[in-house]
Amino acid sequence: MAGTGYVYCARVGKLVVIEGLDGAGKRTLATGLTAALNAEGRSVASHAFPRYGISVHADLVRDALYGKVGDLSDSVYGMAVLYALDRRGAADEIRKDLEEHDVVLLDRYVASNAAYNAARLHQDENGEFVEWVRALEIDRFGLPVPDLHLLLRVPVEVAAERAAKREQDDDTRTRDLYESDGSLQSRCGIVYDGLARTGWLAPWQVVDGRTDVDFSKLLAPLFTP
Ligand SMILES: Nc1ncnc2c1ncn2[C@@H]1O[C@H](COP(=O)(O)OP(=O)(O)OP(=O)(O)O)[C@@H](O)[C@H]1O
Numbered sequence: 001m002a003g004t005g006y007v008y009c010a011r012v013g014k015l016v017v018i019e020g021l022d023g024a025g026k027r028t029l030a031t032g033l034t035a036a037l038n039a040e041g042r043s044v045a046s047h048a049f050p051r052y053g054i055s056v057h058a059d060l061v062r063d064a065l066y067g068k069v070g071d072l073s074d075s076v077y078g079m080a081v082l083y084a085l086d087r088r089g090a091a092d093e094i095r096k097d098l099e100e101h102d103v104v105l106l107d108r109y110v111a112s113n114a115a116y117n118a119a120r121l122h123q124d125e126n127g128e129f130v131e132w133v134r135a136l137e138i139d140r141f142g143l144p145v146p147d148l149h150l151l152l153r154v155p156v157e158v159a160a161e162r163a164a165k166r167e168q169d170d171d172t173r174t175r176d177l178y179e180s181d182g183s184l185q186s187r188c189g190i191v192y193d194g195l196a197r198t199g200w201l202a203p204w205q206v207v208d209g210r211t212d213v214d215f216s217k218l219l220a221p222l223f224t225p
């Protein structure tokens, strides 16, 4: 596997990725899904990207998103490389988790890099940026390919309201550069829809985030023989 030194992975678990706009409810969905899977007797390992407080690359991302690293956040490719390096640092742990758990659940993954940064460049799912991310993170860094993406889809206004409410409830969660940019969020939602429509990298299932989610049905296709 290119660049990782990791050769063999006895992968038994399913790699499931939750994607969606800022404030869509991804963390809430991850919590509900984990409880539902555990109730069925399935073991779950979880990670959220960026891995703030764990990876130096993620911490630099956070600083940049709050305007603390000069003009770094102006560089779409520079930001994308930091996000990708954070994931590269987690790759061996994810592979190990896939050997030991039924499900490895990720709150954001490679598709976040594709969607947000293509949106920043005003490109779509067929643009050169999305392919650049795939080549960097999958071909070059050797990151595990997901078995399923869950696109938690809510209208941009609903995601913004939820992010605003969270900001009110939790003063450590003030909105960053991307979260405060409504036009970026709109374009990002369109790129996500395109990635889901074309089945970018792996299958995608769209989850309506406005209504109650039927957790047990969501992952059933992954476990039917
Ligand atoms: N289905 C829902 N209905 C109403 N409110 C919700 C729902 N899901 C999440 N929320 C609320 O919306 C806010 C954002 O949710 P959450 O933190 O899960 O989103 P997120 O997508 O993980 O956000 P981010 O990507 O910005 O970290 C929280 O206050 C949460 O309680």
Ligand SMILES: Cc1cn([C@H]2C[C@H](O)[C@@H](COP(=O)(O)O)O2)c(=O)[nH]c1=O
Binding pocket: 022, 049, 050, 083, 084, 108, 109, 110, 112, 113, 114, 116, 117, 178, 179
């Ligand atoms: C993982 C990842 C994230 N982003 C974007 C998406 C968000 O707007 C921010 C920070 O993520 P959080 O969920 O709000 O903590 O970064 C990205 O552009 N590329 C990525 O790989």
